[in-house]
Amino acid sequence: MSRRSMIEEALAAGPTEPTAVPQDAPRGEPRTTFTSKRLDGFGESARMVKKPSIRLKPSECSIWPGNARDYALLSEVRLRTLIDSIQAENGNRIPVVVRRTPKAERPYELIIGTRRHWAVSWLNANHYPDIELVAIIEDIDDEAAFRLADIENREREDISDLERGLNYKAAVNAYYDGVQRKMAERLKVSTSNLARYIGLTEIPQSIVSAFNSPMDLHVRYGDKLLPLIRNPANLAKMEEAAAHIASEQSFRQSGDEEPISGAEVVARLVKATSIFSRGRSQKIMIEAGGARIGQVDQDRGRGLTLTLTPNDLSTDEILDALRPLIENARIKKAGR
Structure with missing residues (x-):
């Protein structure tokens, strides 16, 4: 299911009845569906999806370092399906999210859509220079950008738990005064589950x-x-x-x-x-x-x-x- 359709489903359905949690889910985690658990976060995403989009070149964007995904680990093999889809549609159907950086070397900073940015960059360098990156512009601070990126990343299966753990560890110190409970409340996850991801960063x-x-x-x-x-x-x-x-x-x-x-x-x-x-x-x-x-x-x-x-x-x-x-x-x- 696409990101857009999931957002529309969340907004249309509202809170849903609780359903069973997977067997490996920690005790104490709310027994709700993915849709109802992320409804509040999707509200922010839905607001952005409705905004007008622009087209720009990937080279106009720097990559925000606060996103969990390691850009250096992306490759043609890993993104082959996405590359083919963007090539067929002459652009990314779901917009990325950027913010303006007027004092920086590049005019925009990519907040959400690392994979789409990489795929369009690859196509530009491999016989498709006219394909542009469809984006929407948001004026948000780092903490809000982190929460929005986290909402998107939790939908993805190709981002590792370790990447999430490293991202959470950096964010809890950067935005939440090192207090995991405060961060868990903002992300609407259990403190224990958040601690499990951050704990992965202790593995040498x-x-x-x-x-x-x-x-x-x-x-x-x-x-x-x-x-x-x-x-x-x-x-x-x-x-x-x-x-x-x-x-x-x-x-x-x-x-x-x-x-x-x-x-x-x-x-x-x-x-x-x-x-x-x-x-x-x-x-x-x-x-x-x-x-x-x-x-x-x-x-x-x-x-x-x-x-x-x-x-x-x-x-x-x-x-x-x-x-x-x-x-x-x-x-x-x-x-x-």
Whole structure:
């Protein structure tokens, strides 16, 4: 479904009845449809869609650095379908969003539509110089631009959870005084879910490199890896395992073989932490909303011992923080 049709659907339908949430959705997340959850944000987008559009060259736009998408990772292969669509229609059907930058080197700054901008740029450089970028102009500040870009990015399947996490981490410090709860209220998401995305940024590159692509590092995998990574002894074992996995990924790629899946990478990294740790107790910090709220003592003989410190978090938020630790204990038991 196109962005425009989703906006029209949201405006026409209004709030909808709650529907079931996917099984991997965190507890405490409102049981509503995508449409009703994003209705307020789409109101802003719908207002812009109705504005008159202009045509400009991609070279007239700089790329706003506050968007989650990494422009350098875009490629012809990744955007082939979009390129073909824009070529067939002689332009992008859904406008991008820009704002004026009168004192900058280029007259416009692209807020929303990074993929469309890249695709038109590629077409201009490859035999279609007359295709222009359809855009609408908005006069908005960085915080509003971030929220609008976030609404669009949540519709896209080709933006990684890690890219979102890095974007959220930068935004919470830039626009919300480092307070995740304040940012969650503005984005209309749960604090715990926001913390899960930001938590991905704690995974070092030495571990990320084990995945065939950053697209394979889902936020649910962060739930399993982060409690282990925060233990220095575990981190060293995981980094050693990750180096072997990364080498195997490269070998498979050179032989045109199927890469190691994200789920298998996680299972192998987790298994690596259990080697040579029989009978030893591990202490793992419990974090929620960016703050430490307790500690877990993990012993193979006695199981898990939880110690919680006084805090202002809700029961659901505390349970969200505990869930990945319990899941990791189950994984280790199954792997013995």
